[in-house]
Amino acid sequence: MSLVDAIRAYIGEMIRLSGPGMKVLLMDKETTGIVSCAYAQSEMMQQEVYLFQRIDGQAKRDPVKHLKCVAFLRATPENVALVIQELRSPCYGQYFVFFSNVISKSDLKQLAEADDFELVREIAELYADFVPLCPHLFTINLPFCYQGLQWVPAALKRSVCALASVLLSLRKTVTIRYQASSDAARVLADNLRSLMTKESVLFQSSGSTGSEVLLLILDRRFDAITPLLNQWTYQAMVHELFGIRNNRVNMESAPTVGADMREIILNPMQDDFYANNMYSSFGEIAQNIKEMMDEFQKKAKTHQKLESIADMKSFVEQYPQFKRMSGAVAKHVTLISELSRLTTDYNLLEVSELEQHLACHADHSYALQNIRRLLNHEKTSDLDATRLVMLYALRFESHPSSDLRGLVNLLRKRGVPEKYYRAVYDMVEFGGLKWRGIDPSADIDPIKITKKFIQDLKGVENIYTQHKPVLIRRHGYRR
Known part of the structure; x- marks a missing residue:
């Protein structure tokens, strides 16, 4: 029941349906975050995706007619309007359009009417309307949900769409329970239940595995103390002191960090050390980094002794792993050093x-x-x-x-x-x-x-x- 695997499967299906050939991946602000947390850019390039562009970007896109366009977008009115504009003045030779959630029939009709050049080869709904940070954790990056102590309507709608998408992507039968004392939890549960009833055919045909899961909706007001506390595990400390957004850490505020470390990627799917230590305590992390550095130094000394063709061949074969390890050592030593500095500076x-x-x-x-x-x-x-x-x-x-x-x-x-x-x-x-x-x-x-x-x-x-x-x-x- 991995959220990352679910998103990767959807992205893989989009690329497969577009067939062989060079491709551009056209995204919006939110789907860019979804893709970046599930796939490394190098992985996408291995699947013939060589160009990454934003449909909502300010820069004008030059026509590249020999490229296929795989568009992965949220089904918002703004994005539908941008796709219509794109189809009327196309930049690419073929279009495969995928929406991250349910799209209305009226919007589909508008898209069909806009396809004057008959370049659209596929339009489909996928259920990838959330950012998968880890196999068990997702976000939708909503900074504000409340106006006063009531739901902001747009935030409520976005939350319902994300939860529905999670349930459909995991293909689970769900029982919804919510905190009875919370109006906000009740409203969210009621709106989700209404959507599931309205789209009952979709939920019934989503290929449920038969196992039932519990969706528990709690109100943060029930425990306002926990988020006020400083944390002492690796991931939580980094997020508390620097902030992690879509598995990226902005280190601009760190005075001693070089230009190459101004933004650090912390993705457990791409970083074994982070995956193994993200929930470790601060003290354990320091010891584990020392062990990683010792191992790296041993390998570095071994690679200095290239005395034969066999040694050179072995070095070339191991170089990608060696390079990754070198990057991981530098990244985590930098992070731990900064966390240690801030711990002292702020007492x-x-x-x-x-x-x-x-x-x-x-x-x-x-x-x-x-x-x-x-x-x-x-x-x-x-x-x-x-x-x-x-x-x-x-x-x-x-x-x-x-x-x-x-x-x-x-x-x-x-x-x-x-x-x-x-x-x-x-x-x-x-x-x-x-x-x-x-x-x-x-x-x-x-x-x-x-x-x-x-x-x-x-x-x-x-x-x-x-x-x-x-x-x-x-x-x-x-x-």
């Missing part, structure tokens, strides 16, 4: 220790004292300072001695941007007691209190990973 060990204490313990006086101290620490970033106050606000919202107003005033005195300290109150509105109905600072279950006391006596294995998300604590769901 993240001390900040994270306090975050974990806030998330897992109910000692108000300790929390308040240490938050005040770190808000005055020169190394604490504005973002970390704000998140500490947000954690305090969520954990001690109903505490009789809560000093949230005083902490917000400290943020203002630090000179943090106004949007930051105002966001503290927005966070309480978003994920506080009024909605959640659970007081995180209160633990009245005597069994839980006893277990917690024993755990505190024994200590914890890692003070930076004490917190467990609500989904794991209550239901046992894990990656």
